[in-house]
Amino acid sequence: VKKLALIALVLVAYGATLFAEPTVVRYSRWAGGSETEMFQALVDSFNSTVGKEKNITVKFEPLPWGAYWEKLRTTVLAGDAPDVISLSNAGENGSYLTRGVFLPLNKEAGMADAVKDLAKPAVESLTVNGKYLGLPIGLGVRAMVYNKALLKEAGLAMPDPVKPMTWEQFMKMSEKLSKKGADGKFTQYTLYCSMDEMVDSVCNQYGVQMTDSKSKPSKVTVNTKDGIAALAFIQDLYKKNVCPPNTGEWQTAWGTPDNAIATGKVAFMLSGPWGLPTVKQANIDFGTCPVPVFAGKEKFRATRGYINGIAVYKGSKAKDGALEFVKWLTSKAGQLEFTKTGDLPANTAALAEAQKNADKVYTNGTPEQYKAYFADLPYVTTAWNLPTSEWTSLFSNTMLDMYKLAATPAATAAKLEKEGNLLFAEMWD
Amino acid sequence: MKAHTRLEWNRNRYGYAYIMPWVIGFLAFSLLPMLSSLYISALKWDGLTEKTFVGLGNYIRLLGLEKKSTTSVLFWRSLQHNFLFMVFSGFGGLVLSLLMAAVMNEKVRGHNFFRVLFFLPSLTVPVAFGLMMQPIFAQGAGSGYQTGVINWFVTLFGGKEINFLGDPKLGIWTMIIISYWTVGSGMIVFMAGIAGLPKSYYEAAQLDGAGWWSRFFNVTVPLLTPVLFFQTIMALIGGLRILDLAVSLAGMGDPTKTNMGANDSLATLVYFLYKKGFRDWKMGEAAAIGWFIFLIGLVFTVAILVYMRRQNNDGAAGVEGV
Numbered sequence: 247v248k249k250l251a252l253i254a255l256v257l258v259a260y261g262a263t264l265f266a267e268p269t270v271v272r273y274s275r276w277a278g279g280s281e282t283e284m285f286q287a288l289v290d291s292f293n294s295t296v297g298k299e300k301n302i303t304v305k306f307e308p309l310p311w312g313a314y315w316e317k318l319r320t321t322v323l324a325g326d327a328p329d330v331i332s333l334s335n336a337g338e339n340g341s342y343l344t345r346g347v348f349l350p351l352n353k354e355a356g357m358a359d360a361v362k363d364l365a366k367p368a369v370e371s372l373t374v375n376g377k378y379l380g381l382p383i384g385l386g387v388r389a390m391v392y393n394k395a396l397l398k399e400a401g402l403a404m405p406d407p408v409k410p411m412t413w414e415q416f417m418k419m420s421e422k423l424s425k426k427g428a429d430g431k432f433t434q435y436t437l438y439c440s441m442d443e444m445v446d447s448v449c450n451q452y453g454v455q456m457t458d459s460k461s462k463p464s465k466v467t468v469n470t471k472d473g474i475a476a477l478a479f480i481q482d483l484y485k486k487n488v489c490p491p492n493t494g495e496w497q498t499a500w501g502t503p504d505n506a507i508a509t510g511k512v513a514f515m516l517s518g519p520w521g522l523p524t525v526k527q528a529n530i531d532f533g534t535c536p537v538p539v540f541a542g543k544e545k546f547r548a549t550r551g552y553i554n555g556i557a558v559y560k561g562s563k564a565k566d567g568a569l570e571f572v573k574w575l576t577s578k579a580g581q582l583e584f585t586k587t588g589d590l591p592a593n594t595a596a597l598a599e600a601q602k603n604a605d606k607v608y609t610n611g612t613p614e615q616y617k618a619y620f621a622d623l624p625y626v627t628t629a630w631n632l633p634t635s636e637w638t639s640l641f642s643n644t645m646l647d648m649y650k651l652a653a654t655p656a657a658t659a660a661k662l663e664k665e666g667n668l669l670f671a672e673m674w675d
Numbered sequence: 676m677k678a679h680t681r682l683e684w685n686r687n688r689y690g691y692a693y694i695m696p697w698v699i700g701f702l703a704f705s706l707l708p709m710l711s712s713l714y715i716s717a718l719k720w721d722g723l724t725e726k727t728f729v730g731l732g733n734y735i736r737l738l739g740l741e742k743k744s745t746t747s748v749l750f751w752r753s754l755q756h757n758f759l760f761m762v763f764s765g766f767g768g769l770v771l772s773l774l775m776a777a778v779m780n781e782k783v784r785g786h787n788f789f790r791v792l793f794f795l796p797s798l799t800v801p802v803a804f805g806l807m808m809q810p811i812f813a814q815g816a817g818s819g820y821q822t823g824v825i826n827w828f829v830t831l832f833g834g835k836e837i838n839f840l841g842d843p844k845l846g847i848w849t850m851i852i853i854s855y856w857t858v859g860s861g862m863i864v865f866m867a868g869i870a871g872l873p874k875s876y877y878e879a880a881q882l883d884g885a886g887w888w889s890r891f892f893n894v895t896v897p898l899l900t901p902v903l904f905f906q907t908i909m910a911l912i913g914g915l916r917i918l919d920l921a922v923s924l925a926g927m928g929d930p931t932k933t934n935m936g937a938n939d940s941l942a943t944l945v946y947f948l949y950k951k952g953f954r955d956w957k958m959g960e961a962a963a964i965g966w967f968i969f970l971i972g973l974v975f976t977v978a979i980l981v982y983m984r985r986q987n988n989d990g991a992a993g994v995e996g997v
Contacts, residue, residue: 319953323722341956345723633721634955639934640745646841646937669745
């Protein structure tokens with residue numbers, strides 16, 4: 247009887263493990279359109295492999311870009327954030343990294359190994375006081391994407407996919423690419439991009455940093471001879487009709503920075519690999535090339551990029567499952583799956599493989615079309631990582647007057663310096 | 676005395692029981708959050724990390740009493756926008772809706788159709804309304820492709836496009852004009868008020884040879900005073916709380932859009948409160964803005980009520996005098 251009872255007990259225990267409810271991990275991220283399907287496939291890949299083995303089910307909670315950050319803010323304040331949170335320094339990383347929202351990963355099992363294989367600068371961007379508060383999974387790079395038909399129509403040669411042209415050459419091309427219709431209104435422009443991001447890159451290309459630090463700035467450093475020259479170049483893009491006039495809002499006629507060439511009325515856009523599916527869907531024959539450089543200033547080559555990361559919410563009730571997902575997503579296997587979504591992987595081994603076998607890894611473009619992203623990757627500078635949005639507001643408002651030709655570059659630099667310095671003094675007070 | 680109290684208690688206990696759910700609701704969901712927000716307004720706090728007591732620091736910073744800052748500049752701009760909105764949208768809308776109600780009351784031809792037509796926009800959700808207005812007031816900046824309807828007309832006659840939504844000097848005026856689309860709801864309230872006025876006053880005025888304007892100013896307006904006061908208070912409170920229209924016109928949602936419209940042209944106090952609390956993580960400053968809104972609303976409401984009471988007393992004295 248005792249033996250039978252023991253066998254029954256073992257069977258019950260075994261059965262309990264067999265039919266135990268899986269640990270459900272909530273993973274939230276911004277995604278829209280085909281991206282949602284790609285990320286669902288990534289999650290399914292985890293669930294059917296490591297998840298199945300360890301009885302973990304990751305539930306993907308996608309939201310449009312803006313709604314994602316709005317919801318994250320309120321769920322974090324309410325203490326009900328998802329277990330695995332997506333981060334991007336194009337979003338609001340700084341707000342969370344400085345406020346103890348994420349679980350420090352340093353002491354968690356297996357994390358030291360995971361970190362070892364990731365691009366060091368990307369890891370550092372999510373590290374605060376030596377604590378890994380998040381890990382990078384993707385490296386977003388902006389490069390020039392152009393509409394081949396419009397260049398051909400203008401009788402222009404296709405740019406080199408790896409060697410950057412100079413801005414002087416680009417401005418020359420613009421003379422043939424920005425066109426007016428019979429009524430005198432522009433029907434085609436050379437470039438449409440997020441100019442606030444371009445300003446930062448162009449300043450860098452002049453060897454100027456806009457502020458003395460991007461994570462804890464104390465002063466604005468753009469009010470110099472070179473800084474003003476960089477701003478004057480930006481204003482020229484509007485004066486010479488390289489870009490459509492800037493009203494402070496995206497103008498649907500020219501699309502957005504990530505799909506402008508799909509309108510057929512813009513020759514170049516400054517976008518990352520995430521912009522390629524839309525262009526492909528619009529049946530636009532496109533090429534990519536690195537962001538131009540200034541002649542004689544090649545050593546200051548720069549483009550805007552982003553680090554996409556993931557973090558585990560400090561109040562997570564499924565911490566172990568969340569950590570397993572993070573480990574998998576930063577491993578080579580997980581990173582090669584992630585690469586299918588379009589970004590360049592942060593895992594160095596996966597990055598090398600993606601570069602070598604781009605034809606097998608990427609589905610949104612040809613290896614030739616991905617060359618510019620790999621070429622621009624070492625020159626990436628990232629956005630500010632600040633605890634509030636005040637600098638972004640001030641920057642955006644001040645620059646807008648310059649884009650609209652209502653303020654000179656010198657006045658803009660002086661205003662940024664005066665008001666920015668005051669703001670930073672208050673920010674860290 | 677004791678017996679008297681017990682008797683009173685016995686008599687009133689059901690009354691107390693009936694009002695208790697409301698009292699509990701008021702204490703838990705109004706008074707307690709208000710006191711909590713008063714406490715938060717005295718803190719430097721982001722909602723997550725440790726709190727620092729700063730006393731009146733947030734109020735001083737908002738007002739720019741110690742030094743001018745971007746925060747104080749935006750606070751004063753928001754306040755100015757709210758006052759403009761209260762005066763021109765609140766009072767302006769009131770005058771417009773009263774006139775419309777008086778005209779509709781004349782039973783002009785097709786008045787039922789116009790009554791429905793004027794009221795319909797009030798049924799639209801303000802956010803949807805804001806989104807709807809963007810293509811009307813948008814600036815195409817000479818692109819010729821997505822110029823708003825008004826700018827299309829402006830350019831048609833050789834004019835230069837106007838940046839209705841992005842110019843800090845124009846943004847609030849655009850919002851005020853847009854708000855006139857919903858004066859139909861005020862019109863309905865005034866129509867109900869006018870319908871309740873004794874017809875004999877109008878007949879007497881007409882016999883005395885009073886014209887339409889004379890009847891309007893000397894009969895309709897004085898007799899509608901209680902409704903007018905009620906509508907004024909509602910308009911003031913509404914003007915102070917304006918948010919949804921501004922947010923939808925500014926297209927805030929994208930985290931890269933951190934300002935209240937281009938150049939903060941659509942800044943209002945509640946919008947600034949939202950930005951401070953949920954964009955800049957400054958819960959103390961946000962709570963202080965909330966208290967400014969409350970105090971401004973309180974001052975205006977009390978002033979109107981005192982004025983109304985005096986008017987009533989004067990009226991009563993006048994009657995006695997006769």
